[in-house]
Amino acid sequence: MENRTIITVSCTVKSSIEKAWECLTLPEHLQKWNFASDDWHCPKASNDLRVGGKFTATMAAKDGSFSFDFEGTYSEVIPLQSIKYHIIDGREVSIHFEATSEGILITESFEAEKTHPAEMQQGGWQAILDNFKKYAEAQ
Numbered sequence: 001m002e003n004r005t006i007i008t009v010s011c012t013v014k015s016s017i018e019k020a021w022e023c024l025t026l027p028e029h030l031q032k033w034n035f036a037s038d039d040w041h042c043p044k045a046s047n048d049l050r051v052g053g054k055f056t057a058t059m060a061a062k063d064g065s066f067s068f069d070f071e072g073t074y075s076e077v078i079p080l081q082s083i084k085y086h087i088i089d090g091r092e093v094s095i096h097f098e099a100t101s102e103g104i105l106i107t108e109s110f111e112a113e114k115t116h117p118a119e120m121q122q123g124g125w126q127a128i129l130d131n132f133k134k135y136a137e138a139q
Contacts (some may be wrong), residue, residue: 005112008125011133014103017080019098023085024106025049033084033135034070035059036127043067049077055085089113105133 013020023029025044034042034057044058053074060067072093076084083095091111098105108129112118 005114005118006123007111007118007125008107009122009129010105010107012047012100012103012105013133015071015136015139017097019100019139020104020106020136023139024132029135029139030057033131034128035131036124039063043117048074049083050074051077053077072111080125087102 009036015023018051025031025047027047030045030047031042031044034045039062041060043060045056045077047053047055047057051074054071055074056069056071058067065084071088072085074083074085075092076082081097085093087110091113093110095109096105096107098107099139106129108125110125112121
């Protein structure tokens with residue numbers, strides 16, 4: 001079996017668990033935070049949030065120089081608790097929601113891909129999660 005590197009990122013959102021769940025899963029919210037830097041955006045998103053359902057989020061440079069679709073299929077959906085999915089390349093991602101005294105702790109773990117350094121991937125996913133936190137807390 002091939003060695004897999006698992007990367008984990010997290011944030012605590014000052015929000016209700018219901019609002020955090022909506023902001024993370026509804027396409028109209030997803031488009032407002034799903035990018036790692038201000039020179040990128042998410043112009044399109046769709047989400048069929050159920051086991052076997054698929055999602056797509058288009059991530060694009062605002063200057064039009066590059067874009068790609070981030071796609072996957074859900075393998076587990078426990079409302080207000082956890083989500084698991086497989087990215088189109090087969091890597092697994094899990095997202096866990098936990099109510100704490102500080103707010104809702106969102107923890108994402110994902111299998112690193114082999115093209116980019118793990119630190120770079122962790123930084124990018126953390127930046128996206130930080131955008132989510134900022135957006136969700138403003139709702």
